Amino acid sequence: MAQIEILKSKLHKACVTHADIEYEGSFGIDTELMELVGFYPYEKVLISNINNGSRLETYVIPEPAGSRRMVLNGAAAHHGEAGDRVIIMSFNLVDEAIIREGKYRPKIARLDEHNNLDEDLTLTSAVPCAK
Numbered sequence: 001m002a003q004i005e006i007l008k009s010k011l012h013k014a015c016v017t018h019a020d021i022e023y024e025g026s027f028g029i030d031t032e033l034m035e036l037v038g039f040y041p042y043e044k045v046l047i048s049n050i051n052n053g054s055r056l057e058t059y060v061i062p063e064p065a066g067s068r069r070m071v072l073n074g075a076a077a078h079h080g081e082a083g084d085r086v087i088i089m090s091f092n093l094v095d096e097a098i099i100r101e102g103k104y105r106p107k108i109a110r111l112d113e114h115n116n117l118d119e120d121l122t123l124t125s126a127v128p129c130a131k
Contacts, residue, residue, distance in 0.1 A: 003094060006094050008090045009090045014087070015070060017069050026059050026061045027045060028060075028062070029061075031062045045088050047087070050086060052084065061073070
């Protein structure tokens with residue numbers, strides 16, 4: 001059976017809290033939020049910056065639980081700045097039959113301007129980051 005690369009996990013409209021060009025590289029995410037959608041430490045992610053259209057691949061590193069930190073590190077810091085809204089995604093290979101049967105659902109969390117879970121946000125809402 002064929003396998004299809006499909007969305008596994010997504011944090012939608014996360015707010016970048018810090019950018020550190022001097023760090024070795026990666027994207028830091030609050031551990032609570034990582035666990036919520038199923039990101040693993042050092043997992044490869046695709047990050048889309050809503051503010052400037054930039055897209056980059058990097059890997060996840062854990063930030064302190066409850067900190068709500070979202071940190072662009074190293075070369076990734078050239079792709080945005082504190083205050084930018086981003087979409088963070090990881091993907092997985094899934095058997096085509098599971099997808100066709102409608103048995104697969106990615107884990108998606110939409111975040112508010114403070115990187116808290118916001119069940120009420122829609123995909124088209126435009127809420128700027130809290131300053």
